[in-house]
Structure formats: C-alpha cells, structure tokens
Amino acid sequence: xxxxxxxxxFEQVVLLAILRxxxxxxxxxxxxxxxxxxxxxxxxxxxxxxLDRLEDKGLVxxxxxxxTPQRGxxxxxxxxxxxxxxxxxxxxQQSYRRLLEGCELPGLTYA
Amino acid sequence: xxxxxxxEWILTxxxxxxxxxxxxxxxxxxxxxRGVVWFWSGVLRTAGSLLxxxxxxxxxRAARLALAGLAIYIGIDMLHAFLTGIVFFVGANxxxxxxxxxxxxxxxxxxIGRLLARWSPGRELAACVAFAVIISxxxxxxxxxxxxxxxxxxxxLIVSAAAAWGRHNSLARIPSIPVS
Numbered sequence: 001x002x003x004x005x006x007x008x009x010f011e012q013v014v015l016l017a018i019l020r021x022x023x024x025x026x027x028x029x030x031x032x033x034x035x036x037x038x039x040x041x042x043x044x045x046x047x048x049x050x051l052d053r054l055e056d057k058g059l060v061x062x063x064x065x066x067x068t069p070q071r072g073x074x075x076x077x078x079x080x081x082x083x084x085x086x087x088x089x090x091x092x093q094q095s096y097r098r099l100l101e102g103c104e105l106p107g108l109t110y111a
Numbered sequence: 112x113x114x115x116x117x118x119e120w121i122l123t124x125x126x127x128x129x130x131x132x133x134x135x136x137x138x139x140x141x142x143x144x145r146g147v148v149w150f151w152s153g154v155l156r157t158a159g160s161l162l163x164x165x166x167x168x169x170x171x172r173a174a175r176l177a178l179a180g181l182a183i184y185i186g187i188d189m190l191h192a193f194l195t196g197i198v199f200f201v202g203a204n205x206x207x208x209x210x211x212x213x214x215x216x217x218x219x220x221x222x223i224g225r226l227l228a229r230w231s232p233g234r235e236l237a238a239c240v241a242f243a244v245i246i247s248x249x250x251x252x253x254x255x256x257x258x259x260x261x262x263x264x265x266x267x268l269i270v271s272a273a274a275a276w277g278r279h280n281s282l283a284r285i286p287s288i289p290v291s
Contacts, residue, residue: 043156044134044157045158045160046160049160049161068136071137072115072139074115074119074133075133075136
C-alpha cells in the first residue's frame with residue numbers, strides 16, 4: 001500500500017465543499033459554500049491555488065462548462081472528486097472522527 | 112470598468128490559458144456585486160499565489176535554475192570587465208561607456224530570461240522569482256556585485272520581461288481548447 005496522501009486543512013475544506021455541491025462546483029460556488037459553512041471567506045488566491053494543487057495531485061478532475069455573458073464569455077471550470085480524492089478525504093475525516101470520539105466539546109456529541 | 116483581457120493576460124503568465132480564462136470568468140461574475148477594486152485585487156492576489164506556489168512546490172529545481180542564471184550573469188560580467196579594459200585602453204568617452212554598460216545589462220538579462228523560460232516550461236516566472244532572490248543577494252553583497260541594487264533591479268525586470276515573452280511565444284504554439 002502506498003503512503004497516504006496528507007491533506008492540509010484548507011484542502012479538506014475545499015474537497016468537502018466540492019463534495020457538497022455535486023455537479024455545481026466551480027470557483028464561485030465553492031467559495032460561497034465555504035463562506036456559508038465555515039463563516040470564513042476564502043481569498044481568491046488561496047482558493048484557486050488550492051484547486052490547482054488538488055488537481056495536480058490527482059484528487060479532483062475539472063471540466064469546462066458553457067461560457068456565459070455575465071462572465072465575459074468565459075467558461076466555468078467545474079470540479080469533481082475522483083476515487084483518489086474521495087479516498088483521501090474519507091481517510092482524513094475518519095482520523096478526525098477517531099480523535100473526536102470520547103472528547104467532550106461544547107455543542108458537539110460523539111459517541 | 113475592468114478589462115478582462117488584461118486580467119487574463121496577467122494570469123496566463125502563471126497558469127494555463129484555460130485556467131486563467133475560467134478564473135477571470137469567476138472573478139468577473141462576482142465583480143458586479145463586489146466592485147472593480149475587489150476584481151483587480153483578486154486577479155493580483157491569485158497571480159501572486161500561483162507564482163509563489165510555482166517557486167515553493169519545487170524549490171530545489173527553482174534554486175538550480177536561479178544558480179544557472181547567476182552563473183551566466185557572472186560569466187557575462189567577467190567578459191564585460193575584460194572587454195571594458197580594452198575599451199578604456201583604446202580610449203572611450205562617457206557616452207560610449209554608458210552605452211556599453213546598458214548593453215551588457217540588456218544582453219545578459221534577455222539571455223537569462225529566455226533561457227529560464229526554456230528550462231522551466233510552465234514555471235517561467237517562478238524561475239525568475241528565484242533568480243531575483245539570488246541576484247539581489249549577489250548584487251547587494253559587498254565585494255561580489257559591482258553595481259549595487261539598481262542594476263539588480265533592472266536585471267530582474269528585464270529577465271522577467273524576457274521570460275514572459277518566452278512564455279507567450281510557447282503558449283502561442285499550443286492550440287487553445289475549443290469550448291463546447
């Protein structure tokens with residue numbers, strides 16, 4: 001078995017946002033989803049750099065959609081998790097879950 | 112009124128044409144609500160982040176490229192010093208001297224920029240950033256660089272322009288992907 005790919009905190013946030021958005025995950029919606037769920041607005045530089053890095057690592061794939069007038073005729077770049085990305089985020093979240101089990105955090109209950 | 116083409120050109124310096132276009136599209140989509148300042152801030156911060164990523168992701172390679180650029184710079188510096196001795200020997204006035212100095216800086220910087228672009232396809236400006244760090248240290252260190260910070264700054268600007276020129280030449284040879 002190969003070495004597990006480590007994911008940074010923001011990489012996990014971006015992967016989970018893509019997973020939540022399903023077929024509608026592109027730069028604008030990913031940023032909005034992160035803001036809504038975490039209360040932190042990601043800087044465009046951080047978001048696009050992370051998306052590029054995740055794609056270069058082979059954790060997400062992207063495809064170009066249709067160009068629209070409000071985007072100056074530029075196509076949206078839709079992202080989706082592939083099997084490797086799904087495995088990486090699952091493994092990382094399982095580790096967090098194991099750490100959280102038995103912890104008493106205000107407002108959070110883990111059996 | 113922001114100019115999407117300029118923004119796309121800036122991002123194309125540090126990422127692929129398709130990624131640059133979709134990123135500018137995303138920023139333009141939000142610019143209506145957030146304003147022009149936010150748009151340009153987003154473009155420049157994204158370009159800066161992608162550029163820095165290019166330097167840090169493979170810093171050993173960036174350092175090797177920067178040192179190769181420095182070796183060329185020093186080599187041309189030494190050749191220049193040797194030829195300057197000949198120029199003085201035959202007797203040159205100050206105008207000729209200024210032209211000679213400018214020609215050395217221009218020739219070495221354009222050569223280094225084009226070579227960095229050729230050796231580092233896709234990461235041209237990242238190599239220039241690494242070279243900028245090395246050349247600044249070299250030129251600002253007493254007893255090493257002879258001309259001080261001004262020539263280092265000029266050299267960095269010309270090297271970056273030459274590398275950007277090399278990048279755009281190489282991108283022009285790649286056909287763009289048609290959008291369905």
